[in-house]
Amino acid sequence: MLTIITLTGARPEGFALLCKWMKRQTYKGKVRWIVVDDCDPITPISAPKGWIVDWIRPADKWREGMNTQARNMREALSVTPDDAKVLFIEDDDWYAPDYLEVMDKALTDNDIVGQSLSRKWNINSRMARESKDRRQASLCCTGVKGRALSRFRSIAQRGPRLMDIELWRSSCGLLLDGCRVVSLKCLPGRGGIDSGHRA
DSSP: OEEEEESSOOOOHHHHHHHHHTTTOOSOOOOOEEEOSSSSSSOOOOOOOTTTEEEOOOOOOOOOTOOOOOHHHHHTTSSSOOOOOEOOOOOTTEEOOTHHHHHHTTHHHHHHOEEEEEEEETTTTTTHHHHHHHSSOOOOGEEOOOOHHHHHHHHHOOOSSSSHHHHHHHOOOEEEOSSOOEESSSSSOOOOOOGGGGO
């Protein structure tokens, strides 16, 4: 079984697209989707048939200027078993149809897996940026299990602004070639912290 964690809130259009990308996945195994939604109104979800969905609604809701990523990640990890295979799926990214399948297979022999190619598309400016990193991957295209999952729990407890960088700096894993994730910047709704959201 794969466990997917998505942190969302006040991004209904982006989350609707994410549901579309997930329904196109070729992965045939069981999936548990943990969604942490910290905004009102609640984000509508249309999960793929057969997926188990755990919807977490923190009592303290997001307000303009807040960064609730670490807090919400701790909420998700608190219901994630230690033996889980975990993928971090974000609500402002495009995912290729074989993404879950490829990541599940790669996690069989590795505790941390990611995509080395970072491709970002700003829909407002219609500009893109592409870079390749042989040391780390963005959280949106990272999967963990075992020791890497345990390490990530510790990182989330500390709550640094860029948890993915700390995870990869403290881990040795597999970076996959190709592009199965593209970050979509400036979708409607709540803004993100990545530099790609700026022109």
